[in-house]
Amino acid sequence: MIRFDTIVSLRQHLNTLRQHHTIGLIPTMGALHEGHITLIEKAKQENDVVVSSIFVNPVQFNNADDLARYPRTLEEDCQKLEAVGCDIVFTPSVHEMYPEPVALRLNFGELETIMEGAFRPGHFNGVGIVVAKLFNIIQPDRAYFGQKDLQQVAVIRRLIRDLSFPVELVRCPTIRETDGLAMSSRNRNLTSSEREQAISLFQALTMARELLTEGYTPEQTKAAVTGFFNDRVSFRLEYVEIVNADTLQIAGEVLAPGQTAICLAAHLGKVRLIDNLVF
Numbered sequence: 001m002i003r004f005d006t007i008v009s010l011r012q013h014l015n016t017l018r019q020h021h022t023i024g025l026i027p028t029m030g031a032l033h034e035g036h037i038t039l040i041e042k043a044k045q046e047n048d049v050v051v052s053s054i055f056v057n058p059v060q061f062n063n064a065d066d067l068a069r070y071p072r073t074l075e076e077d078c079q080k081l082e083a084v085g086c087d088i089v090f091t092p093s094v095h096e097m098y099p100e101p102v103a104l105r106l107n108f109g110e111l112e113t114i115m116e117g118a119f120r121p122g123h124f125n126g127v128g129i130v131v132a133k134l135f136n137i138i139q140p141d142r143a144y145f146g147q148k149d150l151q152q153v154a155v156i157r158r159l160i161r162d163l164s165f166p167v168e169l170v171r172c173p174t175i176r177e178t179d180g181l182a183m184s185s186r187n188r189n190l191t192s193s194e195r196e197q198a199i200s201l202f203q204a205l206t207m208a209r210e211l212l213t214e215g216y217t218p219e220q221t222k223a224a225v226t227g228f229f230n231d232r233v234s235f236r237l238e239y240v241e242i243v244n245a246d247t248l249q250i251a252g253e254v255l256a257p258g259q260t261a262i263c264l265a266a267h268l269g270k271v272r273l274i275d276n277l278v279f
Contacts, residue, residue: 001078001082001088001089002087003078003088003089003090003091005090005091005092006092006096007092007096007097007137010088010137011137013088014051014138014139017048017049020048021047021048022046022047022048022142023049023051023139023141023142024044024047024049024050024140024142025043025135025140025142025167026039026040026050026052026053026143026144027055027134027145028052028053028054028077029054029070029185030055030056030071030072030074030077031071031072031077031185031188032054032073032076032077032081032185033184033185033187034175035146035148035174035175035182035183036052036080037080038172039144039146039172040052040084040085040086042144042170042172043144043170044085044086046142047141047142050085050087050088051086051087051088051138052081052089053089053091053134053138054077054078054089054090054091055090055091055092055097056070056072057097057127058094058126059098059129060122060123060124060126060130061126062122062123066272069189070185071185071186071189078091090134097130097133102129104129106124106125106128106129106132106159108158108159109158110248111154111155111158111248112124114151114241114243114250115243115263115265116151116152116265116274117151119239124152124155127156128156128159131143131159132163132165135167140167141166141167141168142167142168142170143156143168143169144170145170145171145172146171146172146173146174147172147173147174148174148182148184148274148276149274150245150248150261151263154246154247154248156169157169174276176202179199180199180202180203181198181202182201182273182275184274186272186273187271189270190269190271191269194234194269197232197234198273200228200232201266201273201275202275203228204225204229204240205264205276206277207224207225208221208222208225208242208262208277209277212242212254212279213254218242218250218251221242222241222242225237225264226240229266234268235266235267235268236266236267237264237265237266238265238266238267239263239264239265240262241262242260242261243260243261243263244259244260244261245258245259245260245261257279259278260278260279261276261278261279262277263275263276264276
């Protein structure tokens with residue numbers, strides 16, 4: 001595996017490969033877990049060269065404390081990437097990616113007004129900017145993102161469409177711990193007690209899916225999930241929504257198989273957790 005810290009050196013290396021090799025990109029912010037590894041493995045199956053980036057992107061954080069708490073395990077991450085067969089890792093500094101303050105602003109329409117967009121103003125602007133920069137720098141054929149960040153997937157899909165990036169977006173299933181908790185870099189910040197309680201997110205999603213399957217309306221189901229978390233005082237539910245899994249528009253009824261998504265976000269202690277189920 002080759003590690004690059006600068007845009008110029010990475011571009012020069014990829015220019016020698018691009019003519020005869022397909023390139024798969026997995027953008028990450030580090031603190032890698034098995035979910036990231038499955039993205040690398042999927043990319044290796046479908047591309048000649050696999051590139052992963054590790055960059056904690058300050059532009060997508062609207063909370064300075066959240067940025068400061070985000071786990072940083074760069075050397076351990078590089079070892080994991082090399083072990084799984086990643087070809088190239090891009091580990092730029094903040095100054096390398098943003099030598100000057102970013103003046104550009106991206107607006108993703110209605111995606112900015114619901115769920116993550118409503119509770120994290122400016123977040124998707126930052127996501128869009130860094131992903132657009134990575135697409136421009138690396139020029140991948142395919143880019144791999146996990147379903148756990150379902151709204152982010154929708155944002156990247158719109159970025160690719162509206163800016164005509166020649167990139168295929170590949171959405172990969174959420175990888176879970178044995179008890180159902182979605183793997184996340186933020187899980188490292190949970191205390192042992194909080195980690196035991198965190199399973200409640202998956203339990204709430206499973207309950208919601210069962211209720212919808214039994215014929216409950218989305219509004220009735222959302223009320224049940226809200227009551228579920230009201231009984232768990234360690235949690236502060238931020239939102240629960242039932243949406244179209246592709247467009248993220250609010251769903252008034254259960255859609256065709258694979259098109260309905262239950263999405264939620266909740267605070268547990270100092271950690272903000274998100275999860276979803278598509279069914």
